[in-house]
Amino acid sequence: MDNSESPTPETETHGSEAKKNPRSWRNSVFVRQAIFLFIVLPLVIAANLAVWAALNRPYEPEAWTGEIVGLSYSPYRQGQDPRMNRHPSAEQIEEDMKLLSGTVQAIRTYSMVYGQQKIPELAAKYGLSVAAGAWIGPNLERNEVELERLIEVAPRRNVVRVLVGNETLLRNDMPVEDLISYIRRAKAKIWKPVSTAEPPHIWLNNPQLVKEVDYIAVHLLPYWEGIPINEAVNAVFERLGELEAAYPGKPIVVTEVGWPSRGKVIPRRPYPGIPEAELRTEAIASLVNQATFMRGFLNRAKAEDLTYYVMEAFDQPWKASEEGAAGAFWGLYNADRQPKFPMAGSINEAPEWRFWASLAAGLALVPAMLFMLRQRHVRPMGVIIFAVLTQIAGSAIAWAGLSVTGLYFTWVGITVWSFLFFAQGLLLIVLLAEAVEFVEVIWTRRGARHFEPFDDKAAMPMRKVSIHVPIHNEPPEMVRETLEALARLDYENYEVLVLDNNTTDPNVWEPVRDACARLGPKFRFFHLENWPGFKAGALNFGLEKTAEDAEIIAVIDSDYQVAPNWLRTLIPYFDKDDVGFVQAPQDYRDRHESMFKNMTYWEYAGFFHIGMVQRNNFNAVIQHGTMTMVRKTALKRVGGWAEWCICEDAELGIKLYRAGYDSVYVNHSFGRGLTPDTLSGYISQRFRWAYGAVQIVKHHWDALAPWASSKRGLSGAQRYYFLAGWLPWFADGLALLFTTASIVLSAWALYQPHAVALPVAAFLIPTIGSFAFKFIRSLWLYAVRVKDCSFIESLGAGVAALALTHTVAKAMLNGMITTSKPFIRTPKCEDKPPLAAAFIQVREETVMLVLLWGLTAGFLMSPDFADSHSRLWVGVLLVQSVPYASAVLLSFINVLPSLFRRDRKDEPAGALSPAD
Incomplete structure (x- = not known):
């Protein structure tokens, strides 16, 4: 059949219309592209940026304009860790003292070793008072060094009070009696007020400890109780009221109070006097919540003339492994000594959101434009949908990036997050590829390459076809039915090669051989013993045995029963x-x-x-x-x-x-x-x-x-x-x-x-x-x-x-x-x-x-x-x-087919019906 005269059962579509009138078609495409580039795409990007802005709207809690009474202070910086014997130098500590002077009146310390015994001396240079602390724990040798050095620095003029231990009883490091003995030893040699720092319930449950100290040093951290931010400041003063009621006349100093800027969400914990219905709230660590708490607390603490030390001066990345994610983010300054938020004016949870939103829009812009330029036959709605999907994908990557901004990474964290971002990027590429198919299928007219079967009533094609049926250990009856269907083909010029690939049981392959013999000379059977290459090897053997005059090789599986018009309606495409x-x-x-x-x-x-x-x-x-x-x-x-x-x-x-x-x-x-x-x-x-x-x-x-x-x-x-x-x-x-x-x-x-x-x-x-x-x-x-x-x-x-x-x-x-x-x-x-x-x-x-x-x-x-x-x-x-x-x-x-039986006895075997 001559190519120029052969029928072409392709459906004529917009593709062929473009060939008939290329100038008109190009003009319409140009107009669509211009509308998309200068109207639709900017609107989609603007909508995406508007969503970012709505999710990152600024907050403006009450302002604080005064000087902070005190900050708890740990001197460690990014990469430093007392457990790894990596400690700050005296120069670094002095830099901190200089930075804090003029912002805070006093600091509270935790230890007298690893150079921290020098903090009172360095703080004095910048007019800072110190509540000096000694770490008391299960290491008895260290306890002796801590206590000895605390006694040495206590006489300094800027040391206004001392603390023997920090949450020692909360950690169950020792019995209360042993802690009292350390306190008594300190009081015997120190004339400054002496105490130990613990949360409220420890003080309430240990009145004997209260008797031994000069003041109650209490930690008030409503975040750990799961108290929501709108109740947090009130909760601090409620706990103070409980202590004052339990121990009237006893001085109270808040030695830790604050809120973390990052960390896990804490569900509300049961607490005496709180109705069960109110326990369904939770505490969320965030920059806005930290600023809201600090501003509210500082204003109220000033009104009530409270002595306090805010938790804490600087973020301490090393604490994350001990106290959880929040442990690293209690500072008013980050680990790089930059303030995390202003004490007046508006606050944004993610100050860098504009950069990430722009990055999201930029990441999405390229695939959207490429899609628009290359997929010219997609309907306008499809182009818009794809542009929206790309913006969502770009925002997903940007949001994940924004979520780790400000985190303190170890090499393990860097490795894990690098993998997660890489995998996220690949997965989003996959989703975009699937989005392309989705949009093309739903919003594209039937393509110019839509092929239909040729008319089986037309003249018989003349090309010889060699049909190859590779089998391996297949049920003989099933293969026989396949071959009988091939024998019924409405086509004259064909042969069938049955290629048995390494079936070892003669009872399986010999019946197939016999069936081929019964079906006549068009059917040839080959049994291959120890033949390499699996199915491909058998097919290559069949290619060698194919009739010289055969022009087309057709392949079917051993279980397929073909329709009689299979060859007749498809072979003309080879013209x-x-x-x-x-x-x-x-x-x-x-x-x-x-x-x-x-x-x-x-x-x-x-x-x-x-x-x-x-x-x-x-x-x-x-x-x-x-x-x-x-x-x-x-x-x-x-x-x-x-x-x-x-x-x-x-x-x-x-x-x-x-x-x-x-x-x-x-x-x-x-x-x-x-x-x-x-x-x-x-x-x-x-x-x-x-x-x-x-x-x-x-x-x-x-x-x-x-x-x-x-x-x-x-x-x-x-x-x-x-x-x-x-x-x-x-x-x-x-x-x-x-x-x-x-x-x-x-x-x-x-x-x-x-x-x-x-x-x-x-x-x-x-x-x-x-x-x-x-x-x-x-x-x-x-x-x-x-x-x-x-x-x-x-x-x-x-x-x-x-x-x-x-x-x-x-x-x-x-x-x-x-x-x-x-x-x-x-x-x-x-x-x-x-x-x-x-x-x-x-x-x-x-x-x-x-x-x-x-x-x-x-x-x-x-x-x-x-x-x-x-x-x-x-x-x-x-x-x-x-x-x-x-x-x-x-x-x-x-x-279990009996449990999932399909009751469709009257349903025909059926065939897939091509969609329009």
């Missing part, structure tokens, strides 16, 4: 010399047998009706071995089937594209096979596909890389759609790393509740946000493109896809660190496994599910994680558990 292969979708005839098969049936359908149709518009379909036809000369030119790759069919498609051949995808069912009978078979099949994808990417990276030249054989669109098609699988690998990280962090947090800050910001978008987007996207695409699929069936398809997440993740990670895996056959017609197999075939997923749900229960039951921030983390764990729960559920559906 165009540049067509290298013609592909039709896979379809299945057994979905009515069980709920499991129905779910997997519709999961497969999404790929063929959505992804493949969209990729066909850009000549970038993934070749799959069943229902494929390849020009024999093209197949030989590219070296045949790749025996090194376990997905030899998809790899062949890449090679054909690189060699300059075109493809045709006809979204019409020409045959139906069998879905896997078991979840284990379903899993092994997907593992092979995913692992093979990594092999292909690694082998053809020189052509697939985004920066690769078109001289490598692939167009820019082909490079994009091949990578974008496999990116979600790579994202599953990243998701497994995220899940593993969340399990480790969760276990660590439950083991040390106050030492670990749960990084919700780094996990919220990659988990909950990603899941929500994919869920909505999947249902929408199914509703538009997979017409025969009901809403419930599309949900079932989603469960089936989620059940494979762990398998795909393992395959991708394995593929990146290994070079080859053995070929994995997808079994057919297997017996249903016993009930025990419900867990056995998904044992890894079951372990992960138990871990995630167990950790979730731990957080829900722990009083240390009864806050809203921790509930978000629980949400992250639950969302991460969904794929594993889906796998276990699908396994039960598979092995």
Whole structure:
């Protein structure tokens, strides 16, 4: 058939209209692009910035304009840690004294070792009074040094009071009697007022201690009680009132009072006199709350003439591992000695938000403009939706960056957060790629490369076709039915080569040989013993045995029963010399047998009706071995089937594209096979596909890389759609790393509740946000493109896809660190496994599910994680558990068909109906 006269069953669309009237089409595109660039995109960016501004609106609590009475002071800076024997120098301490002078009247210290015994002397140079403290703990030798040096510095004029111990009883470092003995020794040699510092309940529960001290040194930190910020200042003075009532006439000095600028959310703790209903509030560590508390407290403390020491002068990063995340952020100055907020005027929680908002808009601008310039046939609404999605993605990255601004990182923290940001960036790239497909499918007219079957009533095509049927240990009866369907083809010029690949049992392969003999000379059978290369090796053998006059190689799986018009309606596409292969979708005839098969049936359908149709518009379909036809000369030119790759069919498609051949995808069912009978078979099949994808990417990276030249054989669109098609699988690998990280962090947090800050910001978008987007996207695409699929069936398809997440993740990670895996056959017609197999075939997923749900229960039951921030983390764990729960559920559906039987006896086997 002459190319110039051959019929072309492509649908005429806007693409052909553009060819008819190119100037008009270009003008309309130019107008649309101008409107988008100068009106729509600025409006979307403005809306995004407005959201940022609304979320970062300034607050203006009451101002404080006076001098602070006192600050508690620890001299350690970033990178210094008393536990690691890294201490500040005297010069650094003096710099602090100079900085604090004029802002504060006095300081309170905690220790008399590691150079801190020099603090009173250095403070005196700048007119600062000192409440000198000695650290008393379980180290008796150190206690003696501390007490001795405290006695030495106490006579100094600027030392106004001393403290023997700090929260010694709260930490249970020693009995109250032993602490009293240290206090008595200090009082015997020090004429200044002597006390020890403890929280209110310690003083209330130990009246004998009160009798021994000259004043009550109390720590009042409402944050640790979970008291909300609007009640915090009142709570401080309520606690003071309780102490005054319990010990009338006893002087009280507040030696610690404050609020952290960062840290975990603290749920309200039960406290005498507080109604149960009021315990549902919580304390939130934030810069605005710290400023609000400090301004309110300082004004009231001045009105009531209170002696106090604010907790504390400077942030102490080293305390985070001992006191939790909040331990590092109590300072009025950060660790770099910069004030964290003004004492008058407005306060913003994130003063740098404008930079991060601009960064978000900038990150989103590039992909939005590229999409607009390249996807000219997307309807305006699709362009707007994509612009909005890019702004959301950019803001997600920026928000995560903003969330760590001001944190004090160790090398471990830098490593962890670097990985989290890198993984977040990759996951968002994946989401954007999926957004591109989503927008293209929903808001693009049917493409110019929409192919339909040729008229089967037209003249018979003359090209000879060699149909290859590779088999390995397949049920003979199933193969016989496949061959009989081939014998019924409405086509004259074809042959069938049955290629038995290393089946060892003669009772399995000999009946197939006999069936070929009965079907006549068109059918040839080859039994290959100890043949290398798996399926690809068998197909290459078949290529050698193909009839000389055959022009087309067609391949089907051993379970496929083809329609009689398969060859007649597709072979004419090879009349165009540049067509290298013609592909039709896979379809299945057994979905009515069980709920499991129905779910997997519709999961497969999404790929063929959505992804493949969209990729066909850009000549970038993934070749799959069943229902494929390849020009024999093209197949030989590219070296045949790749025996090194376990997905030899998809790899062949890449090679054909690189060699300059075109493809045709006809979204019409020409045959139906069998879905896997078991979840284990379903899993092994997907593992092979995913692992093979990594092999292909690694082998053809020189052509697939985004920066690769078109001289490598692939167009820019082909490079994009091949990578974008496999990116979600790579994202599953990243998701497994995220899940593993969340399990480790969760276990660590439950083991040390106050030492670990749960990084919700780094996990919220990659988990909950990603899941929500994919869920909505999947249902929408199914509703538009997979017409025969009901809403419930599309949900079932989603469960089936989620059940494979762990398998795909393992395959991708394995593929990146290994070079080859053995070929994995997808079994057919297997017996249903016993009930025990419900867990056995998904044992890894079951372990992960138990871990995630167990950790979730731990957080829900722990009083240390009864806050809203921790509930978000629980949400992250639950969302991460969904794929594993889906796998276990699908396994039960598979092995317990009596509980999940589909009552559709009158339903025909059916075929996938192409969407419009």
